[in-house]
Amino acid sequence: MLTKNALKSWAALALALFTFGCGRGPAPETAAPLVIGYSDWPGWVAWEIAIQKGWFEEAGVPVTFEWFDYVESMDAFAAGQLDAVTMTNGDALVTGEAGAPSLAIIINDFSNGNDMLVAAPGITSVPELAGKRVGVEVGYVCHLLLLKALEAHDMSESDVTLINIPTHDLPQAFAAGDVDAVVAWQPNSSQALQAVAGSTAIFTSADVPGLIYDVLAVSPTSLSERSEDWEKVAHVWYRVVDYMLDESTRDSAIAIMASRVGLTAEAYAEFVDGTQILTLEEAQAAFAVSDELSSIYGSSKIADAFNVANGVYDTPQNVADYIYPAITLGLGL
Numbered sequence: 001m002l003t004k005n006a007l008k009s010w011a012a013l014a015l016a017l018f019t020f021g022c023g024r025g026p027a028p029e030t031a032a033p034l035v036i037g038y039s040d041w042p043g044w045v046a047w048e049i050a051i052q053k054g055w056f057e058e059a060g061v062p063v064t065f066e067w068f069d070y071v072e073s074m075d076a077f078a079a080g081q082l083d084a085v086t087m088t089n090g091d092a093l094v095t096g097e098a099g100a101p102s103l104a105i106i107i108n109d110f111s112n113g114n115d116m117l118v119a120a121p122g123i124t125s126v127p128e129l130a131g132k133r134v135g136v137e138v139g140y141v142c143h144l145l146l147l148k149a150l151e152a153h154d155m156s157e158s159d160v161t162l163i164n165i166p167t168h169d170l171p172q173a174f175a176a177g178d179v180d181a182v183v184a185w186q187p188n189s190s191q192a193l194q195a196v197a198g199s200t201a202i203f204t205s206a207d208v209p210g211l212i213y214d215v216l217a218v219s220p221t222s223l224s225e226r227s228e229d230w231e232k233v234a235h236v237w238y239r240v241v242d243y244m245l246d247e248s249t250r251d252s253a254i255a256i257m258a259s260r261v262g263l264t265a266e267a268y269a270e271f272v273d274g275t276q277i278l279t280l281e282e283a284q285a286a287f288a289v290s291d292e293l294s295s296i297y298g299s300s301k302i303a304d305a306f307n308v309a310n311g312v313y314d315t316p317q318n319v320a321d322y323i324y325p326a327i328t329l330g331l332g333l
Contacts, residue, residue: 036082074091077095078098105230116201120198144306245277
């Protein structure tokens with residue numbers, strides 16, 4: 001749980017942001033929209049529910065969502081084109097070290113099966129990958145998932161041959177027989193399964209829950225200047241969560257999400273099932289400081305060590321500099 005010092009620090013920062021806002025006065029009605037980049041992951045596609053239902057307008061916060069491929073969304077954020085972007089906690093460290101710091105104000109979810117190690121027919125377990133070619137985008141979250149799969153079976157990266165392939169190209173490489181297995185997130189993981197009859201997922205993010213958290217990462221400047229608006233965005237998010245988790249509206253939620261990515265609701269429901277959308281209470285718990293995977297701090301420390309070990313960057317990051325729990329912890333009080 002959060003220490004007294006940590007609570008005091010976040011309370012002080014929250015007060016500073018509030019004081020700053022009071023000094024400037026409320027944001028004018030003509031304030032420019034907050035610009036948020038989002039991409040094809042269930043926990044981020046879920047924003048589409050609020051977009052289509054007009055909930056941001058109801059909340060009184062001007063917001064523009066821009067749709068990207070995942071890597072391009074981070075590039076746009078790094079270029080200063082966005083106020084916020086949806087990304088994993090580990091990738092937030094990468095963009096920050098490269099010069100585009102961010103603060104995770106919302107934990108949307110953690111991957112609970114959507115990230116998969118998919119193996120060709122005849123390979124039914126991780127140990128059977130020994131000496132095989134594994135396609136993965138080196139340095140990204142699925143590379144970390146692969147290392148955890150190998151570690152869980154007393155193996156190391158040297159036991160397989162890594163083939164560095166962009167994630168969106170992995171299903172094609174798998175179908176062509178260029179590799180014996182691939183590690184990918186949705187929708188690429190399902191595409192790989194569909195591309196090769198008899199292939200199976202032999203390890204998934206469900207085997208290491210909390211390894212990959214998905215967040216809304218906000219520019220510190222935007223957070224300072226528009227803190228009240230970001231609080232409204234957070235309120236809207238938990239309206240989305242309630243809509244998704246309510247059995248009476250779940251089908252509607254999935255249909256809206258599926259329409260954003262051009263899939264049937266039935267097909268998209270499988271992706272939603274592989275994503276652990278966090279309730280407010282679960283997100284508040286995940287913001288507690290701990291070295292365990294149940295905490296975004298512990299998860300981010302593992303991602304940071306992975307990034308350094310794989311030459312993504314050289315200097316370890318202070319993961320607390322990328323996490324801003326005050327808004328989420330203040331909700332529901």
